[in-house]
Amino acid sequence: MTTTATPAGETTVPPSRRTRRWIEDWRPEDPDFWESTGRQVARRNLIWSIFAEHLGFSVWLIWSVSSAFLVATGFDYTPQQLFLLVALPNLVGSLLRLPYTFAVPKFGGRNFTMASAALLLIPTLGFAYAVQRPETPYWVFCLIAATAGLGGGNFASSMANINFFYPSAKKGAALGLNAAGGNLGVSLIQLFLPVIVGGAGIFGLVKASEGGIDLQRAAWVYAGLAVVATLAAYFFMDNLSTATSSPREQMKVVRKRQTWIMAFLYIGTFGSFIGYSAAMPLLIKLNFWVPEPAPLGTGIYFAYFAFLGALVGSLTRPFGGWLADRLGGAKVTLGAFAAMVVFTLAVLWTLMQLTPNPTADPAIASANQSWFPWFLSFFLCVFAATGIGNGSTYKMIPAIWRTEAERATAPGTPERTAALLAGTKQASAAIGVIGAVGAIGGFLIPMAFSAPWVADPMSATKGAFLVFTGFYVICGAVTWAVYLRRPAEVHAQSLAGAGI
Template identity: 40%
Template sequence: MFVINCGGVVVNQTNYWNPNDAPFWESKGKRIANRNLWISICNLLTAFSVWQIWSILSLQLIDAGFNYSTDQVYMLTAIPALTGAMVRFFYSIGVTYLGGKTWTFLSSIILLVPVLGVGWALTNTNTPYSIMVILAALCGLGGGNFASSMASIGTFFPRERQGAALGINGGLGNLGVSLAQFIIPIVITIPIFGVLGGAPQTIDTGNGTMSVWLQNGAFIWAIPIVVFSLLALFGMDNLPLEKPKLSSQLKVFQRKHMYLMTILYIMSFGSFIGYSAAFPLLLKGEFPHISTIQLVFLGPLLGAIGRPVGGYLADKFGGAKVSLLDVCIMVIGILGIIFFVQEGTKSFLGFFLSFLLLFASGGIANGSIFTMFPIIFGPMESPAAIGLASAIGAFGGFFIPSIFGWSIEATGNVSLALSIFVVYYVLCAVVIWYYYSRKNAEIQVDLKK
């Protein structure tokens, strides 16, 4: 039996937690699980916002007087993705030993270091680039929180509800990308912290000059970090579950399906985070005469909303079926983008709507693919599998913008990069169909759907 207090779950000698036990779930488990889910969402949303602050701040560094090259500015956008990818595997395993409450508190409160550091660095246009690189890397710690959060939350819910729960957790957490891209352009134009926020920078708008406080784009996240970290400390629980041995979790490296699922996760989450980083630059490059900075958040918003939808649909119809359909829709979105960037058919509206379709379908695929992990790997290996797949998938935040940049440099446009993505998505569709969806597939993910 559980007794709830402000510090978490206290168990008696039975040390019992089984959400698949219907009486236990209805009487106690559901309340505990939902409380932990919503606190996790708050912390994950903030972590994603910190992870992606450079996607907006980098756009105005040079205009604000920082003596950095264009390549250096792009690198500041890419570095957090690399850091987030590298730490995700360790975060997913670490949470299984310390517990959801302890890990969420520690991994959230540490984000104060990069946001205060970035804010301080942006108050001085003479800040060395090396300092900015270190701070950008520390922002990447926010990306690691996703793996630990997803590995933790799934254990709170019964099997038939895990897809929806993980979809809601990941989807609303992913909203942090959209939130950052919506809020930062607003707060940097207002001296909301007064003298405590430091002096503004001056930028040339083409029609004159204006003052901006770029540091506000970092300082603004300190408040939710503190609030939600404390909420985790006093409101979340460390479940009384058996601690999996590291050796048992590392067995996933011997599984063929670990690498197949990693390919699929790159297709879903890698696309989401990569396009989120590249979308502002692509809009600015393809349609420089149109002011789009207040529109870029819509793509990540649809992707984040699509994730819980994908989890729900996967619970209802099967993760493989939903994922296969969505990757086909993603191909349609890419083909639309290719069509609307060509001379003669170039259209901002067509380009923008095709990208929104790509974001939405990718978000749904992200949620549906995630539900396949517990079925394929089981409870002991799933945390490590999720950590490895999400770590490699997060590299999409670095490689997708890089491929776009390479395509522009080599050919003068983005069509080559988009064609590469089409081929990759078709490969992913074949993998889903052959290994998980067809009648004689090796693993019948949708057998009971």
Template identity: 50%
Template sequence: MTTLVEPAESGEVDLRRRPGRWIGHWEPEDPAFWRAVGRRTARRNLIFSIFAEHIGFSVWLLWSIVVVRLDDAGWQLTTSQALWLTALPSGVGALLRLPYTFAVPVFGGRNWTVASALLLIVPCAGLAWAVSHPEIGYLPLMLIAATAGLGGGNFASSMANISFFYPEREKGWALGLNAAGGNIGVAVVQFLVPQVIVLGGGLALARAGLMYVPLAVAAAACAYLFMDNLAEAKADVGPVWSALRHRDTWLMSLLYVGTFGSFIGYSAAFPTLLTSVFGRPDIALGWAFLGAGVGSVCRPLGGRLSDAVGGARVTVGSFALMAAGAYAALWSVEHRHLGVFFAAFMALFVATGIGNGSTYRMISKIFRVKGEDLGGSPETMLAMRRQAAGALGVISSVGAFGGFLVPICYAWAKSTYGGIQPALRFYLGFFVLLLVVTWVGYVRPGSRMARAGV
């Protein structure tokens, strides 16, 4: 089989290209390779990965803003029912993240990006039909909302794929950008949907789903034309099972529940909380998007700070800020102060965004340290990179369940106690616990991970 030689600024590098845009030779840790052709190829794949993941996140969180207007479309839902509609896509997305990670080595990163983008047509079309037919009842509506979880699975495959394209020294920034581009889809959908559904007067909730059908097709087309498959990207079953045997995989899963799980859960619940707790659907429709927006923008900042001072230290700081935000939110609800409530949630979103970037940076660093401890041979380091990619899928899947639990916890507190204060007290204690876990496991002076600057 013939191979193609890709010209570069400093000579020619043989990427051992094969049909189907497969790259057989990839050495990002080699400075000469990276300067010659690696950086340019990685950047191109990152750009179109971000676009596809952005559309996936937008579809994932479509229901978070649509539920605010369902009553106006003929649906009569309680606060708990509305929160369940926002929680189900998060739960399904969490479940899909692990198989989506395995899809990368089976089909190729580029090929799976094409397929997963096209799958987004299902929840978009389902939403467009369901919101216009309140006679179908609540259970079918829940099942259709659950299909939006297809958008949540995209994250795991995208991050696992992109992690192979970049050298260790640039992973934090690259993964932060990739994740932020996806995360900001939450803010975009919460900003655009309220505008689009009232264009021309009246209310047309079906447009919320229909507007993303051509965008999903465009994401698939761009991935097909411009992305690559890496033969090295083998996050297969063996490395994943090996990753599961590491205590750190489970500790990082817990930390990711607190960072990303909080981000996606608060993003899903925030518009409904503004409406149900303070009776302000106008603010929910007009300003709730700011929370997901600032959280998304802060994610690459968390990665960049982690590259400089260590992800564990940044994560400790993010949990401290989350605890302060949860306390302020609790005070605001008890004293019925909307301004403090909104500001407290903005602080929570900033902290979760930074924590998302820092925890993801910790994962690759932890497995690199483990490889060095096992001798640091090229074969060992490659095996550890593959375990890290598999661990990313496990951690992102477990962590994303926080996005399911947050709205459910609010729904439980509201239906049982008539208010969300018990849920906020739980989150306050949970964030303090995670701060202690991070300190003991990765920052405590003298520990192996602290000495390595994880």
């Protein structure tokens, strides 16, 4: 058993439940500690956290592209039913983010990463079972799709864990990289699943697996990766004894006004990213492609382009965190919402040029194809803005709680040290709440596109983009009014003055 020296020079004995994978002394805000020890340990945990979160996102979004192949494999589902299969994992994933955040202080970041990675065997093995049986009832598909939400919960626990490892000045970049690595899971599942299952190659550079579409192959691949992630967390990650908090203590953040303001903004940024990522394959398939003549049909084959949006949004997320570290999170977030307004309207404009194709006429699909480059270009700009906004909003969260701790205490005092530690714990809890609320956008967006109360799918899609544009205007106005307006209320002034 080892002992640890406290700041006062006293010696404490670690609790008996601690193993060698628990770190008792962790002071990331101490420059000497950070340079000598902290940086290397934090980087190692970040790398494997990214891997586990990346896998979680992949499983979370496995239905986003596989649903587009279900009809080709013998399942007779309507567009509304397919959009529901896409949306359900997002709903469950958003609901799980809060308990997943609380699990990190309770069980330890390493321990819960192992557990959450192992849980991914449930949706992957369930997926493999269902897609091999065309007689599987639709409600069973809905249930299995809902379990894919386990992968969505991984984001909150991973972000809460990494938040404890890094000093305040480096949280923006670290959280941005962690989130971007996870977000890339969305793009890669959409890129490689068609290849793995035999649905499509990659622009002729990589050929699809032969033998027809075989969806269960993807499930076996990701089930194997879930085992790898579990073992990697066991061997290479650490728990922090300083990352302790009771659920009651953590839930104090729900009484804070800033928590709900940031949650609202996060619906606009991350909710849009995950919602558009989930819906994009079906949007392309329904508006720009018809299945005749087989095998690739007429128009734009969705499997070639579905991954691009998530890829762009993932790559720009760390850039948003980097910009926020230098310019202030609120300024970058406001710019992101402004761009989302402009480019969402541009996407809507391209849709208005299309001819509705309720009978799947190849001639209409061919005519609509000429507008696809504009649709894709503007949509990718929307994704880029969501990624930048994701990075900047997550920079704002720990900065808000750190600023409040600094305002309430004097520099260099024990009270300041204790307040900063408590602020870090509350920021991690806030990340869970904000992430849970924000991810609900991933459920609402596909449901808005399906809009069963609108008979014409094209009209439902246009109406949805118009509503989204109005929402982004409101998000931008809230960002300006709360964090950037001059003059503003005293609390908001202090937050903006701190570079938030």
